[in-house]
Each structure stands twice: as C-alpha cells, then as structure tokens.
Amino acid sequence: MNQTLTTLFALAVACATASSHAQEVKGDVQAGKQKIAMCIGCHGIAGYQASFPEVHKVPMISGQSGKYIAAALLAYQKGERKHPTMRSIAESLSEQDIADLAAYYEQHGKSAAERPTASAREPGARVAELMQKGDCVSCHGAQFSKPTDPAFPKVAGQHADYLLVALKSYKAEKNARIGRSNAAMAVAVKQLSNAELKALANYMSGLEGELRTVPQPLFR
Structure with a gap:
C-alpha cells in the first residue's frame, strides 16, 4: 500500500471510530420495529425513487450493517450529510431511537427469503484499475459485501443510480443542501471522473x- 493509500485507509478507520459512539447504546429490535413509520414510506417500497438531488432509487437498507446505519443517521443529524429530508428525520431521533x-x-x-449464493464476479480491467486507484477493497472488503x-x-x-449519487456527493463543496463530509471518501472520489464513478457504481x-428492500405495510 503506497503512502497515499495508507493515509486514505487511516482516515477511514478514524472516521469509523469517531462515529461508533452511537453503538454504545444497545439497540432493541422489537423497539425499532415500532419506530419505522418515517422509514417505510421510502425504504419499504421496492423501486421507489427520490428526486433530490437527482432522480434515483432510494437505497436498500434491510440487511445493512447496524453500525453503519447508526453512523449514517448521526452524520445526517450533525449535518455532515446534507440531504434535507434525511437530516430532518435524523434530527428527530434520540440516540436510543x-x-x-x-x-x-x-x-x-435476514427475515426475507435468502438469495442463492452466486460466484464472485471479477471486474473488468478498467474497473479493477479504478478499484485499485480508490483503494475500495481496503474498507468495503472483497466483493463489496464484507x-x-x-x-x-x-x-x-445496491442500486447503481443511488451509488452514483452517493459517490458524487463526496465531491460537493460549499453547498448547504448537497454533500457528505468524509475525508477518506473525498480523497477516493475526487481523483475519479463522474464517468469513472458510474462504472464503479454499475459494477x-x-x-x-x-x-434488500422488504415491502412493509403502512398499516399493521
């Protein structure tokens, strides 16, 4: 790992450590089930699209790492992520929520039907070069699932159009409504063009x- 990539990984670890304090509060699954009313209107509808900052599918969050979900909500709460809707929702939540x-x-x-195990899909030469340039695997793991x-x-x-919007958001600067503050991701994405980010997102x-998106009824 060269010096730039070593610095990038160190920044990522520092960001993860700094955002982990929400996990000191023990989460309760059954309590969480009673608090999802503001989530299911977007994340509980398969194929649902958002229109800000551009049209894209809302991300799948069922099966995502709990520690990451907590870190993301805290980032919206603090304004480190600037999506207006997500920030207003996050600001209404306590650490226990x-x-x-x-x-x-x-x-x-995990409660949904398990998908069949698929063999690893190797990237093409162009995507492999971009992955190495951004040092993606050092944080997101092999095959981006571990x-x-x-x-x-x-x-x-994850939805390709959402991934592209998310990646581009780390490039945004001095915008009150768009952008994400993460030093490691900013270093990674700013060296790539939007076309290159799209290639990564598609892969x-x-x-x-x-x-997964697990459809959830509005009335239970």
Whole structure:
C-alpha cells in the first residue's frame, strides 16, 4: 500500500471510530420495529425513487450493517450529510431511537427469503484499475459485501443510480443542501471522473449482496 493509500485507509478507520459512539447504546429490535413509520414510506417500497438531488432509487437498507446505519443517521443529524429530508428525520431521533432502528434494519433483510449464493464476479480491467486507484477493497472488503469495519457500508447489489449519487456527493463543496463530509471518501472520489464513478457504481450494483428492500405495510 503506497503512502497515499495508507493515509486514505487511516482516515477511514478514524472516521469509523469517531462515529461508533452511537453503538454504545444497545439497540432493541422489537423497539425499532415500532419506530419505522418515517422509514417505510421510502425504504419499504421496492423501486421507489427520490428526486433530490437527482432522480434515483432510494437505497436498500434491510440487511445493512447496524453500525453503519447508526453512523449514517448521526452524520445526517450533525449535518455532515446534507440531504434535507434525511437530516430532518435524523434530527428527530434520540440516540436510543438510532440504536433501535439500526438493530432492526440489520436483521430485517435476514427475515426475507435468502438469495442463492452466486460466484464472485471479477471486474473488468478498467474497473479493477479504478478499484485499485480508490483503494475500495481496503474498507468495503472483497466483493463489496464484507466491510473491514462494520461502520463501513455494504454496497454489493445496491442500486447503481443511488451509488452514483452517493459517490458524487463526496465531491460537493460549499453547498448547504448537497454533500457528505468524509475525508477518506473525498480523497477516493475526487481523483475519479463522474464517468469513472458510474462504472464503479454499475459494477458494485451487479454483485450479489445482502441488501434488500422488504415491502412493509403502512398499516399493521
């Protein structure tokens, strides 16, 4: 690992460590199940699309790492992630709420029918070069489904259009409504063009992963 990539990985670990304090509050799955009313209107509808900052499918969060969900909600709460809708929702949550929601969604995808195990899909030469340039595997793990720290997201099988929007958001600067503050991700994405980010997003989306959208009724 060269000096730039070593620095990048160190930044990622530091960010993960700094955001992990929400996990000190123990989450309760059953309590989380009673707190998802604001989540299911977007994340509980298969194929549902958001329109900000551009049209894209909302991310699948069932089966995502609970530690990552907690870290993401805290980042929205603090304004480190600037999506207006997500920030307003996150600001209404207590640390216990965040821990409960994280615990619920981490196990939620596992209650759905398991997908068949697929063989690893090797990247083409161009994508392999981009992955090496961004040092993606050092955080997100092999096949992008087993992060090296649970505070990092699983991205295998995630919607490609969402992944592209998320990656581009780390490039945004001095914008009150768009952008994500993460030093490691900023270093990784700013060296790549949007076309290159799209190629990465398409590859990650095509991998077999644990993420799902599990349809949830509005009235239970």
